[in-house]
Amino acid sequence: MTARVLMVQGCTSDAGKSTLVTALCRWALRRGVRVAPFKPQNMALNSAVTVDGGEIGRAQAVQAQACRLEPSIDFNPVLLKPNSDVGAQVIVHGHPVANMDARDYHEYKRRAFEAVMASHQRLVNAYDAVIVEGAGSPAEINLRDRDIANMGYAEAVDCPVLLIADIDRGGVFAHLVGTLALLSPSERARVVGFVINRFRGDLALLQPGLDWLEQETGKPVLGVLPYLHGLHLEAEDALPRGHLDKSAAALRVVVPALPRISNHTDFDALRAHPDVDLHFVGPGEAIPACGLIILPGSKSTRADLAWLRAQAWDVAIARHLRYGGKVLGICGGLQMLGHAVHDPQGIEGEPGSSEGLGWLALETTLEPQKQLRRVQGKLAFADAGVQGYEIHCGVSRGEALANPFAQLDDGRSDGALSMDGQVMGSYLHGLFDDPQALSALLRWAGLQDDVTVDVRVLRESSIERLADAVEAHLNTHLLAQWLLVSG
Structure with a gap:
């Protein structure tokens, strides 16, 4: 039957x-x-x-x-x-x-x-x-x-x-x-x-x-x-409707809404956290004062990087770092934080290279084979587990990777942490869904509250x-x- x-x-x-x-x-x-x-x-x-x-x-x-x-x-x-x-x-x-x-x-x-x-x-x-x-x-x-x-x-x-x-x-x-x-x-x-x-x-x-x-x-x-x-519930595609009014929250987090933003569901746990005020910042808007800026994933990293610069957000992010703020890049956001992004085969658009934001000592080359993995491991900067998934064509290389974001159970390391501790990047989507990783990342960003949020339970x-x-x-x-x- x-x-x-x-x-x-x-x-x-x-x-x-x-x-x-x-x-x-x-x-x-x-x-x-x-x-x-x-x-x-x-x-x-x-x-x-x-x-x-x-x-x-x-x-x-x-x-x-x-x-x-x-x-x-x-x-x-x-x-x-x-x-x-x-x-x-x-x-x-x-x-x-x-x-x-x-x-x-x-x-x-x-x-x-x-x-x-x-x-x-x-x-x-x-x-x-x-x-x-x-x-x-x-x-x-x-x-x-x-x-x-x-x-x-x-x-x-x-x-x-x-x-x-x-x-x-x-x-x-x-x-x-x-x-x-x-x-x-x-x-x-x-x-x-x-x-x-x-x-x-x-x-x-x-x-x-x-x-x-x-x-x-x-x-x-x-x-x-x-x-x-x-x-x-994780959205199929569109960004969440409206903004939750949490102006009294202890930590403001800003995510630039890039034209080809991918997997913005990464931030669902932050939206659900009672002590986090999450803002998606759109075209023509200024990046407000905040404790943490997260550069999200992108389906067209070089094009979105150029668009970010056209909004003068690179200048705003530099100012944010000068005043002691933290920056995290996820997947395409990690690639943007490096010195360059190369796409010699035109995988995401016209072949060529783009200068990165330069806050992590690495360069990324887009290659035809897409990396698709579900992974777990330990954060390298905190005593906390992490799990997530990789979806990317980029391969990053450089000395920044010697100070990784996480050590994975499959023997690989992931991402990078700047020597001054202000800038981090990871290829892991869904990393905030793990309550341990969420708490550790929020402590790194300056939130000392120990409220536990498990978005999987909420879902x-x-x-x-x-x-x-x-x-x-x-x-x-x-x-x-x-x-x-x-x-």
Whole structure:
């Protein structure tokens, strides 16, 4: 017997597809279903390293946690990582195959779809249910030809589709009815119901609209999910909405929001820490006074370094160091802190070299083989463990590496610490997720508080809250018909 398959598509990006799939995965697991997540094609700069040594979107790693599974390349067989406004690195079954512009990728989609269907087949053979996340909106009529992310996949495997819309954005009924109107008759027929997301207010005032929607479309509203504040879930791509007001926090941390920032989920634990006031600083904004500046990962290190200089942030960071502040670079941020970044083969853009910021005595060369590892070890500057994952093409060399950031259990060292102790860099993403490492790094940055934050525990609690919301607010009788194995 093959698995039941249910797909969640959204009227817009960030409508709540990833969150709903996460919620449904844990809800089904609670019901005794062996369930797996699936996203045929993802476009995101937040990625995770899988147990089988590949790279997938972070949202699918969270969904795997909801299923109590280790992340697998089959959960997201095609990942697009934008490295410019018109091009992206194409990753298939966990490993990069090429950089392509939109036209080239359109031609490549037939081969990409073969990878999608191979993963689909393995999952439906191994699990009772597969809950699938679409990408963007199925109503992007310019992308309908050779679609592998939404209805193209749903039609190929003949699965039902739930359509989710975000009422917090406004226009929710127009989103739902308009999306249906732009679908083909067969696509429209496979939409089996609607979910309205992020509602706050009196549900009785919304009910007339729900009644009209069901009468107008002939399709049921499965329910209305409330706006759940305080969820600790890793974002698929977009930076977190808004800024948490923690002006009284003991330590302010600033992260420049680079155009191709990658894995900004590295900072989720800092956002959750009660004594840390985390700021993402965007274009045209000045870097405020703070205790710690973190240069994040980047999909286009040289281009983002040039952009950082254009914002005069290099001058602001130098001033910050003169006044005794601390600077940490993660992955691409580590590379920027060195004397130079070389890309002789044009892996991330035009071939060439860029002068680094010069605060660590190392140089980095981008090489074709991407390093994908899950690692653990000990911080070299504190009595604390650390674990994380590496996703990078750069190989760094130089005398700064003799004073490493961490010693890894596989015998390698990672990163560097300046001799004056003000500047550090590491290739490890997710290093703040380890409570020991988080506390040690915050002490290095000047925070003496011993509050313990474990973002992994917070994430698990959020997944449970989502499953509770499904149980309380959605039509679980219909969900059971689509997801639970009968008999």
